Amino acid sequence: xxxxxxxxxxxxxxxxxxxxxxxxxxxxxxxxxxxxxxxxxxxxxxxxxxxxxxxxxxxxxxxxxxxxxxxxxxxxxxxxxxxxxxxxxxxxxxxxxxxxxxxxxxxxxxxxxxxxxxxxxxxxxxxxxxxxxxxxxxxxxxxxxxxxxxxxxxxxxxxxxxxxxxxxxxxxxxxxxxxxxxxxxxxxxxxxxxxxxxxxxxxxxxxxxxxxxxxxxxxxxxxxxxxxxxxxxxxxxxxxxxxxxxxxxxxxxxxxxxxxxxxxxxxxxxxxxxxxxxxxxxxxxxxxxxxxxxxxxxxxxxxxxxxxxxxxxxxxxxxxxxxxxxxxxxxxxxxxxxxxxxxxxxxxxxxxxxxxxxxxxxxxxxxxxxxxxxxxxxxxxxx
Ligand code: ADP
Ligand code: MG
Numbered sequence: 001x002x003x004x005x006x007x008x009x010x011x012x013x014x015x016x017x018x019x020x021x022x023x024x025x026x027x028x029x030x031x032x033x034x035x036x037x038x039x040x041x042x043x044x045x046x047x048x049x050x051x052x053x054x055x056x057x058x059x060x061x062x063x064x065x066x067x068x069x070x071x072x073x074x075x076x077x078x079x080x081x082x083x084x085x086x087x088x089x090x091x092x093x094x095x096x097x098x099x100x101x102x103x104x105x106x107x108x109x110x111x112x113x114x115x116x117x118x119x120x121x122x123x124x125x126x127x128x129x130x131x132x133x134x135x136x137x138x139x140x141x142x143x144x145x146x147x148x149x150x151x152x153x154x155x156x157x158x159x160x161x162x163x164x165x166x167x168x169x170x171x172x173x174x175x176x177x178x179x180x181x182x183x184x185x186x187x188x189x190x191x192x193x194x195x196x197x198x199x200x201x202x203x204x205x206x207x208x209x210x211x212x213x214x215x216x217x218x219x220x221x222x223x224x225x226x227x228x229x230x231x232x233x234x235x236x237x238x239x240x241x242x243x244x245x246x247x248x249x250x251x252x253x254x255x256x257x258x259x260x261x262x263x264x265x266x267x268x269x270x271x272x273x274x275x276x277x278x279x280x281x282x283x284x285x286x287x288x289x290x291x292x293x294x295x296x297x298x299x300x301x302x303x304x305x306x307x308x309x310x311x312x313x314x315x316x317x318x319x320x321x322x323x324x325x326x327x328x329x330x331x332x333x334x335x336x337x338x339x340x341x342x343x344x345x346x347x348x349x350x351x352x353x354x355x356x357x358x359x360x361x362x363x364x365x366x367x368x369x370x371x372x373x374x375x376x377x378x379x380x381x382x383x
Pocket of ligand 1: 013021039040041042043044045046047048
C-alpha cells in the first residue's frame with residue numbers, strides 16, 4: 001500500500017515543437033484511495049498513467065511513490081501493477097498459468113504461487129475456470145483474469161487504463177461493481193482511467209478532470225476532488241460541462257444586480273434569474289454564463305422555481321419510463337447546444353411547442369467570461 005504524489009509533472013513528447021501534453025500536474029493520492037482520471041480523448045490520461053507506471057519518461061517534475069522519488073526507477077521496481085484495455089492473455093495457457101506466469105518468471109516458490117493464484121481466483125470468482133483456456137471464457141471473465149494477473153503480484157498501486165471499454169454495456173455495469181468490491185477487499189491504492197463519467201462518479205473517492213492542454217494554459221488539470229465536490233462545485237465551465245449527464249445547461253447573460261449571497265442575471269433573451277452565488281467579485285453589466293443541471297429544473301409554477309423561469313421551444317421529447325427528457329432550444333443557449341430538461345414525471349408537451357421551465361435559485365451555477373465559477377452560496381437538493 002502506498003501514497004502517490006505528483007508535483008509539477010510535465011510531459012512533452014516532442015521538445016522540438018515545444019508543445020506539452022501535460023503541464024503542472026499536482027496530485028496528492030493517499031494510500032488506499034480510488035482515483036479516477038477523466039477527460040476527453042487525447043487529453044493525456046494514458047500518458048499520465050504510463051508515467052506513473054514508468055512506461056513513459058517524465059519531462060519534468062517529481063513522482064513520489066511511498067515517499068520515494070521514482071522518476072528514474074524502472075517499472076518493475078516501482079511496485080505497481082497495470083491492467084490495460086486490451087488484456088492480451090496468453091491463448092495457449094490456462095487461466096491458472098496466465099495468472100502464475102509473472103510469478104514463475106520471478107522464480108517464486110511453487111507453493112506461494114499456488115496460494116496467491118488460488119486466493120486471487122477466489123476474490124475474482126474464477127475458481128471454477130482455473131483449468132480453462134482464455135478462448136473458453138467470456139469477455140468479462142477474461143478481463144478478470146487480466147486483473148488476477150495483476151493482483152497476484154501484490155502491488156502497492158494498481159493502475160487501470162480503460163479496462164472495461166471493450167465490454168458490452170451490461171457487462172460494464174457488472175464489472176464496475178466487481179471493481180468497486182475488489183477495491184474494498186484489497187484496500188489498495190487504485191488509479192483508474194476512463195472516459196465514462198458514470199464509471200468515474202461511481203467508483204472514485206476522488207476524480208481528476210483533465211482537459212486537452214491549451215497553448216498558454218498554466219495546467220490542464222482542471223479539478224481534483226470528490227465526485228460530489230465536482231458535481232456541486234465545479235470550479236469552471238469545463239468541469240461543469242464534463243461532470244453530469246445529461247450535460248449542464250448553459251445560458252448567456254449579464255449580471256444585473258448583486259446582493260449578499262445572491263445575484264440577478266439578465267439573460268440575453270431578457271428573462272431575469274436569481275442565482276444563489278457570491279458574485280461580489282463581479283460587477284453589474286459583466287457578461288456571465290448561468291449554469292443549471294437538467295435534473296434540477298422544475299415546473300414553472302412550482303414553489304421550487306425560486307430563481308425564475310426560462311422559455312424554450314421543444315425540439316424532441318424522450319420517455320424512458322423512469323425518466324423523461326425534453327430537449328429544447330433557448331435563445332440564450334450557445335449556438336448548437338440544447339437546453340435539456342430531465343424529469344421523473346412525464347411532461348405534457350409536444351415538439352414545436354413553447355415550454356416555460358422553472359429554475360430553483362439554489363440550483364444555479366454562475367461563471368465569468370473566462371469560465372471561472374463564482375462561489376455558490378447554496379446547493380439545491382431534490383426531495
Ligand atoms: P488519452 O489517454 O487521454 O486519450 P493520450 O495520453 O493517449 O490521451 O494522448 C495524449 C496526447 O499525447 C495525444 O495528443 C497523443 O497524440 C499524444 N501522444 C500519446 N502518445 C504519444 C507518443 N508516444 N508520442 C507522441 N505523442 C503521443
Ligand atoms: Mg487513453
